């Protein structure tokens with residue numbers, strides 16, 4: 041079992057400016073992927089950054105298993121891989137594990153590489169990698185310390201469409217094979233619906249939850265891999281679009 045994530049009245053303001061996020065409350069109890077969608081500026085990245093410790097919330101709490109989240113419990117993948125160009129794939133992944141005894145570190149790195157299909161590329165340097173492979177290294181690096189919470193901030197948005205679909209399969213594979221709670225920011229509704237068992241729509245600023253849908257996983261219409269052309273998928277997509285768009289304003293005559 042994963043530990044329960046309890047977010048309560050989380051609010052973030054930068055300086056004296058009005059809040060850009062919250063108050064936002066949410067409970068995640070279990071594994072799988074929760075997708076977060078919202079227009080640009082709705083506070084998605086700020087939300088994940090507050091959970092990871094990269095930003096300090098102005099108000100509110102984020103607890104994992106009843107205790108404040110510790111940065112060591114969180115893995116983060118950004119839009120760009122942010123690899124160290126002088127280190128091999130293996131050593132990039134091992135970088136944050138220096139506290140572990142050597143054999144344990146090696147095991148963690150090998151397991152993370154195997155999970156994302158990188159074992160054969162262990163000795164490559166970042167300049168030898170395609171964009172998709174580099175992002176898989178970033179994913180493996182985030183997973184190697186076995187985080188409870190994996191935060192993915194638009195990790196696929198810089199990839200070409202084919203590579204992107206393959207990466208979606210890798211993320212789904214991770215979600216199905218290890219115990220981790222995943223929060224995924226994406227602008228792509230099809231991606232959210234292809235991967236997630238819950239989708240949260242933020243609207244803002246300040247970013248607030250305007251829709252929170254649990255995908256009925258046991259409904260055969262939503263079995264993985266999901267059929268993106270099915271009526272159920274398209275109906276859910278319509279719901280998300282409606283939540284993203286503010287209600288039309290009646291035109292004054």
Ligand SMILES: Nc1ncnc2c1ncn2[C@@H]1O[C@H](COP(=O)(O)OP(=O)(O)OP(=O)(O)O)[C@@H](O)[C@H]1O
Pocket residue numbers: 054060078079080081082083084085086087245
């Ligand atoms: N360090 C900062 N200082 C001041 N304002 C900030 C800072 N970081 C974010 N903001 C503001 O907070 C608001 C929300 O930004 P955020 O990046 O969280 O939105 P987002 O939904 O992730 O957008 P996008 O989809 O474009 O990445 C924006 O108005 C942004 O300008």
